[in-house]
Amino acid sequence: MPEASLAGIAAAAALEQAWPLPLPEDVRRVAGWPIVAAGVAVIAGSLKTAGTTELASPGRLVTGGPYARTRNPMYVGWGLLQLGIGVIAGSGWVLVSLPFVGALVHREVLREEQRLEERFGDEYLEYSEKVGRWLPRR
Template structure:
């Protein structure tokens, strides 16, 4: 759901025009965060291969999916955070909980669909791999 992160970035940009909310971090700190997000997204797409993520024919558990069940969302969150730091906008950070809530709701729906489709295979995977963060 990149739309939620993009909407958060856009809303933060608009709010920044009305009321500046500076972020007390060096802006160059954002670039590695953006790179990490882009890397996670690219790795996720590579691991998924030709598998359609909206209606998967197989459960993807390799690459970033071995660390988090939702690497695409984690990657988009990192992009949002990094762009906010680069822009020096505290509004991007303020928008992250709302964006996170929207994304989490969609993640729960997707996980129910995956459990219906893949049953025990998905349940075993979800016990081993954290929803957003590695479990180790």
């Protein structure tokens, strides 16, 4: 759901123009690009692992690479990109928009999980018990 992240970036940019909410320069300089790089790395690893699998309607359950640590690495990557771009732009509004975007994405993920459970049954249930939805489990 990169559309939600892109909408969050656009909304934050518009709000920044109307009511600036700048981030400190040292935060922008130190944090922005590493966060973007992490997002790109997670997304690239997810795409590489998924290979030719159609993620919208998978023929197999992808459980390796980043999918072995989080069930939703693409969404995690897009969230990191949104955060990093906002930090680079110096917009505090990106921090305000993240929970709203996160709620939209979470709602879609719950729907996707239901479809995966219907399609893959016990295989998906076992996977979801081992791998966290957003963050790795210990």
